[in-house]
Amino acid sequence: MLKVDDIHVYYGAIHAIKGISLEVPQGKIVTLIGANGAGKTTTLNTICGLIKPKTGKVYFEDKDITGVATQEIVKRGLTQVPEGRRIFANMPIYENLELGAYLKKDKKEVAESMERVYKRFPRLLERKNQLAGSLSGGEQQMLAMGRALMSKPRLLLLDEPSMGLSPILVKEIFSIIKELNEQGTTILLVEQNAKMALSIAHKGYVVETGRIVLAGDAKELLESPEVKKAYLGG
Amino acid sequence: MALLSVNNLSISFGGLKAVSDLNLSLEQGDLAGLIGPNGAGKTTAFNMLTGVYLPTSGDILLDGKSLVGLKPYQINHRGVARTFQNIRLFSDLTVIDNLKIAYHSHAKYGLLGAIARLPGFYSGEKEMHDKSMELLKIFKLDNKAEELAKNLPYGEQRRLEIARAMATQPRVLLLDEPAAGMNPQETHDLMELIRWIRHEFGLTILLIEHDMSLVMGVCEKIYVLDYGQIIAVGTPDDIRNNPRVIEAYLGEEAS
Amino acid sequence: MEVFLQQLINGVSLGSIYALIALGYTMVYGIVQLINFAHGDVYMVGAYLGFFATAILGWSFLPALLMSMFVCACLGVTIEKLAYKPLRMAPRIAALITAIGVSLFLEYGMMLLVGPQVRTFPQVLTEVQWKLFGSITVTNRQVIILVVTIALMLLLQYIVHKTMIGKAMRAVSHDKQAAQLMGINVNNTISATFAIGSSLAAAAGVLVGIYYNAINPLMGIMPGLKAFVAAVLGGIGIIPGAMTGGFLLGIVEAMVSGYGKSLYRDPVAFIILIIILIVKPAGLFGKNIREKV
Amino acid sequence: MFERKLGKQFGILLLLVAFWGVVEFMLKTGILNPFYELNLILIGINIILAVSLNLINGFNGQFSIGHAGFMAVGAYGAAIITLKAQLPFAMALLFGAVLAGIFGLLVGLPTLRLRGDYLAIATLGFGEIIRGMIVNIDYIGGAYGLSGIPKLANWTWIFALTVLTVIVIANFVNSTHGRATISIRENEIAAEAMGINTTKYKVMAFVIGSFFAGLAGGLHAHYFYTIQPNTFNFLKSFDILVMVVLGGQGSITGSIIAAVGLTILSASLQSLAALRLVIYALLLIVIMLFRPQGLMGTKEFSLKMFRKKSKDKEGKQHGSAVGQ
């Protein structure tokens, strides 16, 4: 469904991504793990067009989307829940969700999507008129996910959705991800919490300083001594 | 007598009671944890301890003297330093300048000395530089001294924030989610570091963290906050098995 | 009492002009966080376009107004594309300096083009005067400006808060990248913001040109500054705030001139401004949101 | 790094004295005619203004756009001393500068709780209040301004005081006090948490900045014979702001370069009337588009820069070699 082919990304003079290639098959959860600053966020941002790679290509459903504007890519059914949630803090929850469906012109469809999101996250319905900025970290994370779901993406990129959340919420978030996937959304998940990520994923990639150093079946990676040592705390 | 004692501390924002009747007591050399669900009021408690928010009621005593009503910098001068949940480095400055700024209140020369470049200025600057380098060595950042803070990887930025807090020469160190965004390996190294500085500098440390491996690994005493109230205090083992904590925070099959 | 009422009317009519300019100011400001110092000069260009249409081409009021609004919308979009867009990632002050540059460019470019002398509008709106309670006078032009100001305020408020483009604008103002991830075209949204803001400035220019009957290339400096003050007074980016700020400033000026000493009007107006800001550091309607630590 | 480098300091001093001497000689002998003198004087005054505003805007990160107001206070303060009290020039300058510093304190204290653009408006307002007051005080000439001020400033005075200003502000900035000032710009909350008394340093930046603006005002008054309130309006404040931003906020050498450049530019376009401002405007836009951080950014100009640059290049080549 998604194919990244040998991308190189620079921030000014900094060579952040030094040739990353990966594939996300339809209907799967693929996870990208790696240390801080390895280039995970950069990879996701490149996929959805927020950053242009210097060389290399990104294909979504066999079409080249390299250099296509983000809003066009989103239109084709690919959305990201960005690192740090980036909700619209000074708007109420319902407006955040409406913006998630910005490209959907059909009012009825939008209303239905909103129903679904509220059903999945009842907390959001309770607080739908509250300003998003005043929500707790976990609630903000739910909102960010709900907002992304409003556009009914076929491929969802998630960037560290568990960051800063309490253990109980981390579990909840992961079960939501799994559920989403079971309902047909393909997912590319970036996580620090490698153990959790690998345990729900089908496939995993390990990124180090801008390169893929390991790739394979998630279960295998979970058992691999290198991964264990570097990312699972021995 | 406890070094830091917090008595019935409360604060509300509008109608919301973010922290109510919080009681804490830390002895010299304690290493304690403060955990709780998102939005429980942990960071808010830190903000009151460091003078960022003025408590609605209650008292904070350091060595028996109240800190309530003091400005953040005055509280820092009394010996309380902190890090932030969202990293707040002086990001366009070099690593070493970040530390030198924190040394400011211990500078050995005045305004005139600086402007007229009196001899005291040079010795004072040298002392600050040397002390900063020493700290950087401890935090394994000495090879990045001239790097801009914003160019450091995330994990190193977190370490730099702790180093910077140390440079103010505190007696009490408050760490707000020091391991956030770190992988298990980095978290492990951080644990070692925290233990080591507590020992080496005789510090009293209170830390907020959601990573249970860190909290359970280093803290001797843990406070659990939920909806602004302490729901449990105890050793890691007590906490791990406390049903209220499991229900509110850890979830089933606590790790 | 009569004098007081007359002064109130004077203040409101002066204030409605500040408010009219401040609306566009605050809107651009709220969405792109740029003090668009050139806004006052777009207002001036708008006035000249209205003059050109009525005096030279002999058009009537409404077509002249619409033409001026349209051309200034294009001008605003062009300015944004050329001078501000490349600086979106740069420190805000850099865009502020280019805004000063654009402002000077429009002022003196216009001066080169049409000369420094004043121009006067032909009588495109016949003037009607009403007398209230004997000696209090109100003119139809004052009423028109007031009505237009309030109508535009309501319209803007509706656009920004109720329509999808308005929501997109607010999203862009908060976080451009996140907005893009929603499928919002940031460039188009910002262009729309400038187009609306600039056409508002043009409307103000034409109306004021007709009301005072004299325009010159530097006419935008002072009202621009006062409108900026009004926008800040009301709370940056808050549309009803800009209008209130404008009225307040106008009324304060009228009252100081009328009951105090006209000599001290500007200093007193600024002193009041500063006192208000010290009491309400984010303006009258602004919430003083403390950065969450 | 921390020993007093007497040799280097002496060298710089020697260079400065030599520069002063050469210019003084050329002025005395008429090689440089008074037009050049006048522009040298303007350059000096503008450097003092730009560097002092840079302390507030660039180093301390407070957005002040009322600098001309403080300059006016200094100009009038100093002129009154020489005109009405017939006291010596040095005292007049000091009085004007101190008076401006006091105004800085008066402005700084109440407005410090304002941030960003709200502070900008407040400082702009103060500038206009000061000007509005001057216009209405007949004792100091009202709208006419003061004329007949003795021409006491000359190249030597201006040069010495410009150098003094730059040294004082540079020494301030490159000390623990300067770092405290800068930390407020970088992150006020963190600065406060690290024990910096942010109020004190914000007020200090304001007071020092306005003190030197006042000094510039005093020099201005005593070189141009007359001062008028209109000279110190908000457009003048903008001019100074433009120098600071163009040179680079947080770069003293940047401010100096911009002050020199813009003064010369303005002088050389005098014959072009309205066109001159169009050119000036276009130049501003173009420079900002190409160097949004200003000519120098926050860096200081030094010969070392060139050395470092060439080193960087080597490094880059090295890096790419590895990449292959």
Add this chain to the structure above:
Amino acid sequence: GGGGEQKAADAKEIVIGGNFEMSGNVATFGTAAVNGAKLYFEEVNAAGGVLDKQIKFVTLDNKSDATESANVATRLITQDKVVAILGATTSGNTLGYIQVAADNKIPVLSSSATNPDVTVDPNTKAVRDYIFRACFIDPFQGTVMANFSMQDLQAKTAVIYVDNQSPYSKGLAQFFEESFVKQGGTIVGREAYVPEDQDFKATLTKIKGMNPDVIYLPGYYEQVGKIVKQGRELGIDVPFLGGDGWDSPKLAEIAGPAALAGTFFSNHYSSEQDDPNVVAFVEKYKGKYGETPDSMAALGYDAAVLIVEAIKNSGDGTPEKIKEALAATKDVQAVTGKLSLDANHNPIKGAAILEMVDGKQVYKTYVNP
């Protein structure tokens, strides 16, 4: 210095400087004055020049700023080596540079700086050797209008409404008041505006409440036009009076002819005058620039006339001799009258009092000094 003189005497052309407001808030005045002066210099050059040399008129922009004015003057003197400087149009900008000129011994002829201090040092009361002007001064104009309002309009009370940023306006107001009060009148109110103002109704409402017999409005036409218009809207029907700053065809356009009924101002000349000199000038000016000259343009022209006459009479065209010749100016025919300079370097000329009727200036009386 000596170099300058030498050069002037030898060169093929005579260089005259212009220090005018070409940008900034009074750019209109500077531009009009330069247009007027250029017109005359071109005529002279076309007729063979003066002292057998062509005139080169170098004008620089002082941005309507006193400091810039000093800067410009220095440049004119030291770079362009001018033998005399015309300008500036306002007293403030002229005061800004006269010391520079005096220090360099270059004569200055201001076209329209009407403040007395320009030619006489207020502190020492000494006449400034090198400074001259082509217009009458504020005391004269103020006095003329005070006399007119008391004698012709039978006014007993007056309100003065000045441009707070213009020394010119304040000067006129001061002398109007002195003369008005000396003759037994009462000033019932003093108000002020700034030139950037658009709306004057608040102050006008206040003035209306004071109920004066006349309102003295010594400002420039752009604001005056708006003030009179807004005053009439508010129902103020007493006469408005003013000075030469009113003189522009724009006045009637801005205020509207009806509002101007019953307003009077003193002026150097009237473009409506049937004096042949005026008619010829207006025609020439219209031909070249396509618009009716205002008094700034006329005074710019006259300044050029005076300086050329002085150069002619100086014999050698050196600044020193030009200065002497200027001081001795006698009966030179210019647009605004036959001009002679008095001991204070002010032209001795009368003022025309004009009434606005149907938007036209109608010549009312001529007052001699």
